[in-house]
Amino acid sequence: MSRLLIVDDEQEVRNFFAYLLRNKPIHLTVASNAAEANRLIQVGTYDAALLDLKLPDGTGLDILRLLKKVHPTCRVVLMTGYSTVKSALEAIRLGADDYIEKPFSDIDELERLIDSLLVPQPLGGHDDRLRIAKEAGLVIGTSHAMNELVSLAWKIARKNVTVLIEGETGCGKEVLARFLHLASMRRDEPFIEVNCGALTxxxxxxxxxxxxxxxFTGALSLKRGLFEVASRGTLFLDEIGDATPSIQVKLLRVLETKSFLRVGGEHTLRTDARIIAASHVNLPHAVATGTFREDLLYRLDVVKLSIPPLRERRADIPLLARHLLDQNDGKNFSFSADALTLMHAYDWPGNIRELANVVKRALALADGDTFVLTSEYLPQALFPVAETAATYSDRSPSLPTVSSPVPQLDRELDTWKHMILTAWNQDGTVSLPEVLTHVKELERIVGEAFVKKALRETLGNRKKASEQLNISVRTLRYLLHEK
Incomplete structure (x- = not known):
């Protein structure tokens, strides 16, 4: 028989649970305050617990900490009012499995939740999280911060709460928003994105x-807005910090009332769209400077998810690079150890978006069906930090440091120099045709190296590269051994 602990200071709530679970094979234990709960935790064992967040002599968070210490496998759900949802989310960070809001609006859902705590269901496990992450294009990796973030996102995905995603430009806010949508009960409804800073x-x-x-002029027919189209689905408001004051006022009204008017309309429309907002701007700072409404931030910041920048999850770069290669038809390609060392040492101010561009560029320059992408295929911006790559060798000992950005050309020049000087110092007969053949071979190698460098700098644009080298496109193709 399963053992369930209920902690709530209201007698009506305790009676409600006793009645709801009367016919289930559950041994129910109840407590009315934190002191009583702490005593019961020390003397008994429990499979699951439902804890009220606010108690007369303590909080559900304190009981949660003790439960996780004494009974680590006990599954915990916090019971909270809407005004204390943020505290419930803190409980999830501390190890709680879920939270529910009081008063309980859906008794069937509450009963299913209790059943899932006592008899783990197949849906919602670690494998499901990884499957949906892959579907969304989200690479979780090994970073502790990223794993904690995705764990929290997974737990709140099914809640009908507004989510604010913060993170630097290019760190994957849209991908995380899509993960939230796919992990929610709305996954079969529309997921619609709009960039608030890209439109007038x-x-x-x-x-x-x-x-x-x-x-207005040009409004030749009725147009449904995204709040209408995304109703019952998810509306992702990217770069919300760039919205004008007028748009902010209208967004606040929708978040408060779930209603809006079309431009030029007279009839109020309602929406059930779940709102996920994102910004690279520090919104509390924007509030302080008067460019963002404090009441709108309060409505958006019900749940805040902060994505770590790529420089704080360097160990995930090989995984991300592999994922991006696969995304860009580069399944037969891989990055060499020296290339990964440079990528590991770089700070990536443009985050994953910048890494994606580097991968695309390398593939554009690559030849052949199966190819190892060396450091020669990386943009010049990554090379200034090559000297500091040894700084990270302690963290990633398998990645050797790079002594030169063009090691192949260095080797060819050294070999050629040695061969010429050997011939020059040789007494007697010298095969000049053979020496001149080696000179022509060096000409070919140097020409090819300059062409590849120019292509890297012009993102693979052959016309621009040929102009930069003062040669024709035909000559450029010849130096690349193309017909």
């Missing part, structure tokens, strides 16, 4: 709320 105020207003026919 008038166009953004029309996109979000729609417009009536004839409401």
């Amino acid at each position: 105020e008038t166009l953004l207003e029309s996109e979000l709320f729609g417009h009536e026919k004839g409401s």
